[in-house]
Amino acid sequence: MESARNQVGFALWSSADAGEIVDAHEGEQGSLLEILVAFQQRFGYVDDEAVDLLADRLNLSRAEVYGVVTFYADLKREPASGHTIRICRGESCQAVGATEIVEVAEQVFGGKLGTTDDNGVALEQVFCLGNCALSPAVMVDGELIGRVDAARIRELAARLGGYQGG
Amino acid sequence: MVDRRRVFVPGDSAARSVGADEVARRITQISSERGLEVEVVRNGSRGLYWLEPLVEVETPEGRIGYGPVTAAEVEGLVDVGFLDGGDHALKIGVTEEIPYLAKQDRFSFADIGVIDPFSTSDYRAHGGLSGLTKALSMSSQEIVAAVSDSGLRGRGGAGFPTGIKWQTVLDAVADEKFVCCNADEGDSGTFADRMVMEGEPFLLIESMAIAGVAVGASVGYVFIRSEYPDALSAMRRAVEVAYEEGWLGSDILGSSYRFDLHVKSGAGAYISGEEMAMLESVEGRRAVVRAKPPLPAIQGLFGKPTLVNNVLSLIAIPRILTGGSKEYRERGCARSRGTQVFQLAGNVAHPGIVEVPFGITLHELLYGFGGGSRSGRPIKAVQVGGPLGSYIAVSDFSMKVDYETFAQAGAMVGHGGIVVHDDNTDMGKMARFAMEFCAVESCGKCTPCRIGSVRGMEVIDRILAKHDVLDNLRLLDDLLETMTDGSLCAMGGLTPMPVRSILKNFSAELGIDSIDLVEIGRVV
Ligand SMILES: Cc1cc2nc3c(=O)[nH]c(=O)nc-3n(C[C@H](O)[C@H](O)[C@H](O)COP(=O)(O)O)c2cc1C
Ligand code: SF4
Ligand code: FES
Numbered sequence: 235m236e237s238a239r240n241q242v243g244f245a246l247w248s249s250a251d252a253g254e255i256v257d258a259h260e261g262e263q264g265s266l267l268e269i270l271v272a273f274q275q276r277f278g279y280v281d282d283e284a285v286d287l288l289a290d291r292l293n294l295s296r297a298e299v300y301g302v303v304t305f306y307a308d309l310k311r312e313p314a315s316g317h318t319i320r321i322c323r324g325e326s327c328q329a330v331g332a333t334e335i336v337e338v339a340e341q342v343f344g345g346k347l348g349t350t351d352d353n354g355v356a357l358e359q360v361f362c363l364g365n366c367a368l369s370p371a372v373m374v375d376g377e378l379i380g381r382v383d384a385a386r387i388r389e390l391a392a393r394l395g396g397y398q399g400g
Numbered sequence: 401m402v403d404r405r406r407v408f409v410p411g412d413s414a415a416r417s418v419g420a421d422e423v424a425r426r427i428t429q430i431s432s433e434r435g436l437e438v439e440v441v442r443n444g445s446r447g448l449y450w451l452e453p454l455v456e457v458e459t460p461e462g463r464i465g466y467g468p469v470t471a472a473e474v475e476g477l478v479d480v481g482f483l484d485g486g487d488h489a490l491k492i493g494v495t496e497e498i499p500y501l502a503k504q505d506r507f508s509f510a511d512i513g514v515i516d517p518f519s520t521s522d523y524r525a526h527g528g529l530s531g532l533t534k535a536l537s538m539s540s541q542e543i544v545a546a547v548s549d550s551g552l553r554g555r556g557g558a559g560f561p562t563g564i565k566w567q568t569v570l571d572a573v574a575d576e577k578f579v580c581c582n583a584d585e586g587d588s589g590t591f592a593d594r595m596v597m598e599g600e601p602f603l604l605i606e607s608m609a610i611a612g613v614a615v616g617a618s619v620g621y622v623f624i625r626s627e628y629p630d631a632l633s634a635m636r637r638a639v640e641v642a643y644e645e646g647w648l649g650s651d652i653l654g655s656s657y658r659f660d661l662h663v664k665s666g667a668g669a670y671i672s673g674e675e676m677a678m679l680e681s682v683e684g685r686r687a688v689v690r691a692k693p694p695l696p697a698i699q700g701l702f703g704k705p706t707l708v709n710n711v712l713s714l715i716a717i718p719r720i721l722t723g724g725s726k727e728y729r730e731r732g733c734a735r736s737r738g739t740q741v742f743q744l745a746g747n748v749a750h751p752g753i754v755e756v757p758f759g760i761t762l763h764e765l766l767y768g769f770g771g772g773s774r775s776g777r778p779i780k781a782v783q784v785g786g787p788l789g790s791y792i793a794v795s796d797f798s799m800k801v802d803y804e805t806f807a808q809a810g811a812m813v814g815h816g817g818i819v820v821h822d823d824n825t826d827m828g829k830m831a832r833f834a835m836e837f838c839a840v841e842s843c844g845k846c847t848p849c850r851i852g853s854v855r856g857m858e859v860i861d862r863i864l865a866k867h868d869v870l871d872n873l874r875l876l877d878d879l880l881e882t883m884t885d886g887s888l889c890a891m892g893g894l895t896p897m898p899v900r901s902i903l904k905n906f907s908a909e910l911g912i913d914s915i916d917l918v919e920i921g922r923v924v
Pocket of ligand 3: 323324328361364365366369370371589590
């Protein structure tokens with residue numbers, strides 16, 4: 235089944251599709267987080283509707299579901315409106331210029347770390363991508379990039395449509 | 401008719417992060433244009449990361465490496481006949497003879513970067529499954545005794561004797577038990593677990609099956625952090641193959657044992673790596689740390705006895721069984737036996753995997769292997785053991801790396817990550833960062849960790865801004881003590897470690913008078 239997709243390739247939230255994901259985990263012990271991760275991967279976020287749906291289907295309290303949704307950094311409450319750039323601020327990356335990478339990214343994308351700019355590009359911090367031998371590292375829509383420098387960030391901005399100003 | 405050549409281009413995610421996919425594509429494309437019979441194998445990484453993408457070709461002299469290769473250079477390589485080991489500026493010779501690799505003792509990492517990660521015949525040809533086969537011919541108690549005799553200690557951070565843990569789970573009486581592999585690998589500066597899962601996933605599967613047979617568990621979970629999408633898909637793929645081959649499921653390898661393995665993804669929380677919190681995550685809940693006791697070995701996943709081990713602890717076991725405990729125990733020093741898979745990261749010229757017996761000095765790791773800093777500037781400090789580990793100054797580089805020496809020095813080996821900083825690093829900022837990291841990643845259960853870390857940032861800010869330095873130092877000292885003594889787990893409990901090590905070793909840089917430190921007493 236082909237679902238409608240948003241501009242960054244995630245399927246649009248649909249209760250029916252979400253229900254199918256829950257079906258696929260029928261009978262599994264402790265499947266809440268796994269289902270939420272599946273929602274995140276499929277829709278790019280966890281819709282508010284998911285709380286009731288999962289509380290009902292998994293026989294949990296709404297509070298419990300809500301608690302899990304809000305605990306994990308990966309689980310977003312709003313659909314992504316554009317690309318996501320995760321910049322590693324782990325110590326290894328800091329040792330070779332992560333702070334400068336963050337500065338340049340904020341400048342060329344025109345938004346602060348932890349926010350989404352006018353073009354929908356979300357700049358996020360992450361602590362270690364396991365690419366510490368090739369620091370500094372960033373992840374762009376799930377794609378890992380190593381030995382990143384300021385020039386590479388500008389290139390990314392040009393490709394992904396961030397602000398060129400600054 | 402030309403022979404079909406095997407060319408190795410790592411499919412390891414770090415190698416891919418610097419263009420290995422483009423290199424592989426280009427090799428395939430040019431070879432087909434020129435009618436050359438080439439099979440491109442996407443192996444794991446050898447862990448010589450400054451050379452990635454490291455392309456290797458099989459020749460009668462052995463595997464010859466070229467690196468770091470870019471897609472643009474592939475045509476030139478083909479022109480000089482690199483498939484036959486032709487000369488080129490990027491040629492580094494027989495890979496195994498590179499001193500960095502030749503000087504190592506690759507006990508656990510013997511085949512990572514060598515074999516095709518998903519080829520069952522490659523795996524078998526390199527001794528795969530002989531550990532499990534051996535285990536199936538032993539009694540549970542014999543397996544656990546072999547693990548105990550090897551002297552292996554947990555590589556996830558705490559260094560707990562693995563044999564004792566296995567014995568506890570074996571002795572626990574229950575209708576069901578579990579084996580849980582901690583592959584959360586959240587420590588910055590570490591990547592060895594990732595390389596295992598991407599480079600030799602069958603080894604982890606085999607190790608977990610052995611653990612299951614040993615402690616009497618028929619179900620296992622591998623908990624992998626979501627920041628590792630490639631490791632997640634590699635493990636899932638390998639588990640599928642293992643089922644098809646009869647290495648998992650019922651009657652494994654024709655025995656009467658059953659072992660099922662599930663791959664679970666994290667969702668972006670460092671604390672999920674703490675074993676009690678990990679079990680919460682595997683059960684689908686918030687990763688809030690549970691108080692111990694009861695130990696997971698007694699009451700773990702779903703309330704059942706659960707063996708929790710790190711990836712590196714587990715993958716040492718098959719060879720401990722086949723080669724004998726003695727062979728492992730003979731490596732290392734004092735009560736730190738066997739090899740440690742060190743991971744050199746940060747500002748280092750030759751970052752990567754250095755697997756050697758415990759007892760090597762930091763100096764040898766940093767200069768003998770690491771080649772000094774990447775920037776060419778003097779190294780100022782290294783942080784060992786992840787974000788909760790101490791910063792060690794140059795004057796202590798003659799220190800041996802083993803559990804005992806490090807514990808004595810107020811440091812920890814942890815998961816074996818070593819992050820190198822040159823003299824450009826601002827140590828005051830790193831002390832503040834330790835608190836920031838704790839504030840972001842705290843599970844929130846205890847006040848000293850949740851609130852203390854936020855107050856910690858503020859106090860450090862004031863000290864760095866030279867506001868009432870002495871008073872604020874006193875306050876910081878108090879706070880660190882409260883965090884150490886009043887935190888439920890090592891997140892809040894060990895965050896003081898990097899901070900204190902910076903106060904102790906880099907006070908001058910922070911503008912702190914040594915008189916003030918004497919005044920405080922404890923920080924020096
Ligand atoms: C905050 C925190 C994070 C941890 N992260 C990890 C981790 O990512 N991987 C890991 O194996 N152990 C981690 N540990 C250690 C585990 O709690 C546990 O000791 C380990 O998984 C046991 O396996 P081992 O005996 O084989 O080392 C962490 C501990 C703490 C306190
Ligand atoms: S020390 Fe921190 S991370 Fe550990 S249990 Fe307490 S609040 Fe949670
Ligand atoms: S610290 Fe940045 S990738 Fe590990």
